[in-house]
Amino acid sequence: MGQQHSDPGGLEHGPSRPAARSRRKLPVRAAGNGADPVGADLVGEAHETTAAINGEDRPIGRPDALLDSRSPFLVGMMGAAGVAVMVALVEVIVTARAVLVLIGLALFIAVGLAPVVSWLVRRGLPRWAAVTVVCVSLLGVTGGFLAAAIPTLVSQATAFAAQAPALLRSLTDHASLLGKLNDRFHVQQSIEHSVSTDGTALLGGVLGASVIVLNVASSTLVVVVLLMYFLSALPQLRVGLHRLVPNSRRARVIQLSDEIAARVGSYVLGTAVLALIAGTVTFIWMLSLGLPYPLLLAILVALLDLVPVIGSTIGGIAVFLVALTVSLPVALASAVFFVLYRLTEDYLLVPKIVGRAVQVSALATVVAVLFGGALFGVIGAIVAIPATAAVQLIVREVAIPRLDRA
Secondary structure, eight states: OOOOOOOSOSSSOOOOOOHHHHHHHHHOOTTEEOOOHHHHHHHHHHHHHHHHHHHOTTTTTOOOSSSSSSOOHHHHHHHHHHHHHHHHHHHHHHHHHHHHHHHHHHHHHHHHHHHHHHHHHHTTTHHHHHHHHHHHHHHHHHHHHHHOOOOHHHHHHHHHHHHHHHHHHHOOTTTTTHHHHHHHHHHHHHHHHTTTSSSSHHHHHHHHHHHHHHHHHHHHHHHHHHHHHHHHHHHHHHHHHHHTHHHHHHHHHHHHHHHHHHHHHHHHHHHHHHHHHHHHHHHHHHHTTSSSHHHHHHHHHHHTTTTTTTHHHHHHHHHHHHTTOOHHHHHHHHHHHHHHHHHHHHIIIIHHHHTSSOOOOOOHHHHHHHHHHHHHHHHHHHHHHHHHHHHHHIIIIIHHHHHHHH
């Protein structure tokens, strides 16, 4: 066999490899007993076109690849697609903001209760039994407390509603302390405007209150259901998230996530204990002085104490205003009591109960609470401190060492 010489056109000594491949892929239609002449012409034309394209006689050069990753057009298209995806993602987050807040709150509480479940599992209970015990205990304590507190709350709220006209009359007395406060801050006008007697505003207020109650009840049910699922599937969720991390960094990520979970758990349990102490102390104080609505205000102080920095202060102001209806010395004594309790909580109870789990400076705490409250309301203010502690831990353990090595 003689050696074939290269032909510039690729047509004289047979087609090139791409052309031969094209010839095998283009069958000729049969027409009766012979080949279709139209089909044969099309095949021959395709072979000639392919051979000409693959030939080397191209005065302006051979074509490059179809897609060049460094092409400005391709880079611009990919950048525009990335921007569109991010805009759509942000819109989804904003639209589903309320649902995401409930999911985050349930996950936050689940991480806080995870140490209790782990303790029960180490004592020999299966995980499903430990989760059931924790959830049933939590619901039992909450239900028992509400069953015991609701009758008293209803009676105190009824008494407060019955005394509301007398309170309004005291606001019009310019010689009383409440009257002077009314003259300065126009409290009576604000109350009359919010509960006007034309029927429309009152009906709107009742319907609005009903909607709020329904929303709170449905949100609570959603959080409870999500809490049960999160507590049951928390180990699987952790493993799944860790599998998304490259193997070379997985051990480090596991250590950081375990440390963050431990800090969040300590913070949640410690904050619940502090709120219980604040409510109990307030209830005892108000009973000792004979102040009205002790249980109602004690529950209010306990709930507000869950909000860091400003919660207990707002609760103390509420008790102070109620104490003003008794006498000025009792109100001043209540103010002094809450100032002393706030100092005791900040410098004695918090270090003993929460410990060093959340090491956040005072300035970072205030800024985090303000941002969290502005973004997500009360729930954002509650989770702001542990979230800041987690970010601070990641910055100290990951970002700063890399910057030092740079």
